[in-house]
Amino acid sequence: MTHTPSSKTALITGASSGIGAVYADRLAQRGYNLILVARRADRLEALCAQLSKAHGIQAEAVAADLTNDQDVARIEALLATRADVQVLVNNAGIARLAPAAQTSASDAQTQIALNITALTRLTQAAVPAFVAKKQGLIINIASVLAVHSMAISAIYSGTKAYVLQYTRGLQQELAETGVQVQLVLPASTATELWDLSGVPLAALNKDTLMTTEHMVDAALAGLDQGETITWPSVADASLWDKYDAARAELFANTQAGKPAPRYQIA
Numbered sequence: 001m002t003h004t005p006s007s008k009t010a011l012i013t014g015a016s017s018g019i020g021a022v023y024a025d026r027l028a029q030r031g032y033n034l035i036l037v038a039r040r041a042d043r044l045e046a047l048c049a050q051l052s053k054a055h056g057i058q059a060e061a062v063a064a065d066l067t068n069d070q071d072v073a074r075i076e077a078l079l080a081t082r083a084d085v086q087v088l089v090n091n092a093g094i095a096r097l098a099p100a101a102q103t104s105a106s107d108a109q110t111q112i113a114l115n116i117t118a119l120t121r122l123t124q125a126a127v128p129a130f131v132a133k134k135q136g137l138i139i140n141i142a143s144v145l146a147v148h149s150m151a152i153s154a155i156y157s158g159t160k161a162y163v164l165q166y167t168r169g170l171q172q173e174l175a176e177t178g179v180q181v182q183l184v185l186p187a188s189t190a191t192e193l194w195d196l197s198g199v200p201l202a203a204l205n206k207d208t209l210m211t212t213e214h215m216v217d218a219a220l221a222g223l224d225q226g227e228t229i230t231w232p233s234v235a236d237a238s239l240w241d242k243y244d245a246a247r248a249e250l251f252a253n254t255q256a257g258k259p260a261p262r263y264q265i266a
Contacts, residue, residue: 009084011035014092016043022216028055037062066118076125087137088126090119097152115159134178140167144187184219187233
């Protein structure tokens, strides 16, 4: 496979199924060549063949376990050196939904490694190259659980809260560079993640469950409309504005330099 600086390529993690596979299809429709990253090489190869035939693009499968340091390093090198890569979709993630007291150290570490460490390392690898070209797009997939925790989601919610705050800081940093950064916060989406999480997909309320196709199409519509933060299932966009305004007011009120009156002993 040959690449030229003028060709445009999207690198998508967690691309062998679900949200990542739909992003691959939609970006291929938009004329992007693809680098698809996931653990399951057979699925990646089949998807690459399918999308190449359907959309007339080039698609490359890269089998990698992004909880493995050496595999992450391989993808970092691709992002740092491939001039044709213009889009990074950080979609790979995992949930282990159980009380913290019943979650093994290994399960906790796996969530942190994939949801936080890999996403951060790949983004950090892409940013210098994108800034140097004064163009590029990073899409970070978080979750509505970035702003909400349940008794079984302390670790998962914590990882997605990191993605939210990391991405928002990055957006401010890159605001004048020509590099776009979109944060996507899906609610319950029909993917294989659920059956691996400890909460089977069949146990969810079907009325609250979005298809992967609808989720990705909504996220890309938000991107096309210039959104930096997209809530695919939230109809009233003003809810986020109110939430963010309250957050900003709360932060402003922390800058007092002395204890709040209720903590001062008479």
